[in-house]
Amino acid sequence: MMKTSTIISIVLYIILASVGSKAQAQKSKEDNYQINGQIKGLNNNQIFIIVYKEGNEKTDTLTTISVGEKFEMKGFTDKSRSVQLHLGEINPRKNSYFYLEPGIIKITGNVDHPDEIKILGTETNEAYTRTQEFLVPLYKRRSALIQQIRNLKEGTPDYKNLAVSIKSKSDSVNDYKILFIKENPRSDISLGYLYVLQDNLPVGLADSLYTNLVPNLRSTVQGKYIGDKLAASKTVAVGKKAPDFTSSDTTGAAIKLSDFKGKYVLLEFWAHWCVPCRAQHPHMKVIYDKFKDKGFTILQYSIDVKKDEKKWKEAIVKDGLVWPQASDLSNGKAPVAELYGVQPIPDSFLISPDGTIIGRRLSHQELEDILSQKLSK
Missing domain, CATH: 3.40.30.10 (Glutaredoxin)
Structure with a gap:
């Protein structure tokens, strides 16, 4: 018969081994991604990363404090997720988007220009940064025109000319995103673009872009939402009978x-x-x-x-x-x-x-x- 001390030792060994294996598993999870940031203008400021989840999943907010202009974060993500980066404080008017995904993510830029921050190092973020380099200048020019048109009387020649210019900029933005969706059916960026665009596209075009997405994107909460909306839109297209209710x-x-x-x-x-x-x-x-x-x-x-x-x-x-x-x-x-x-x-x-x-x-x-x-x- 074992002595009591021997039994206790065995139990303690099992507990410690279990704790150790769990800690090791947790550690392997936490090593899934690493964010290395260097933002000019930061000075030991707090960094916030808001992680959007699907459906009823609770949104997470990750935080750290920069050391001078630099900051670092490590953690685990089960898939690529769209996130918001806030520097110093959470401000809906001053933030940057990127994708939290496995790998080393490098963030550089200036605290005063959040729309020009570059996020590199992983496939989705490299692609997103390239899209932003094309789109941000268009956004800025369109925004300047919108500010101008607000001071004009609707229907005047100047108003009509500015309205045409604004529409041209918007069409350029949409055409770029449509082409990106067509050429990148596996990208989370394409899903995000289509989520925003589909409501203002002809149903046939939106449906073809959606169908072209890979199945795992269409099966997400966001993907299913787009599919359901498109199905409903087909029943209420111009020329159809309006459903009674x-x-x-x-x-x-x-x-x-x-x-x-x-x-x-x-x-x-x-x-x-x-x-x-x-x-x-x-x-x-x-x-x-x-x-x-x-x-x-x-x-x-x-x-x-x-x-x-x-x-x-x-x-x-x-x-x-x-x-x-x-x-x-x-x-x-x-x-x-x-x-x-x-x-x-x-x-x-x-x-x-x-x-x-x-x-x-x-x-x-x-x-x-x-x-x-x-x-x-």
Whole structure:
């Protein structure tokens, strides 16, 4: 029979061996990536890296403090993840994006120019830095033009010329990203570009770009989201019949799209917190007043949630919205928006009296021109 001391020794050995193996496993995990940074202007500042996760995974914030202008981080990532780099403080207006992935990641630049920071050393970051070298100058030129156009009166020759220049810059950005997606179907960058672009692309083009992505990208949460939106967009393309739905008005009574059959209907998606949505209301009121007695109406659907019901109704009153309103006020779900593949807002569909979609995301001038043509008889 073993002595008690011998048994204790064996148990301690097993525990220590287990702890040691776990520590070794943890250490091997932590050696998955290394970030070496040197940013001019840093002076023993705090560094924040916000790691975005998929679905319901919790976002992580990694932190360290620079030694002078240099900083270093080590850790483990199970896959390439899009992250935000913040220097000194978390500031949504001053940050840089890169990809946290296995390997040695080298970050250089100037603290005063976060959009020009270079991230090299790993495949995805090398590619992303090359794209930024092309895109950032375009972004800056477009931003300068946007600042100029804000000081001009809409409709003037100078305004129209600047609007053409802004569109040209935006088209150049989009064309570059589309080409990148086509040529790099395995890249996480392509998935990110398509996530942002697909809502403003012809459905056929967006679908071909999506189909060209490798299966493991399409199977991510972001990839599945794009696929679902594209599937919905195909059912609400111009020329298709608008899907009918039943929702609730501000009193809780049922309201259907088909209630307005026989009229031209602008089905518009918004929320009380959406600044661009509410900025459109004065223009919408002008169009509504002009055509409301000629066979036109507006049906607005809010994606507000139940806890914001009061704010939704207050916004309707404050903005003077006299046309029909609908919302399901469901938590995290807006079934009609999902049915129509809507995200982001604002978004809108012009529907003919027979229920056919004849326009989507029309400008105020485009909408007025169509209604003038259709309802002038």
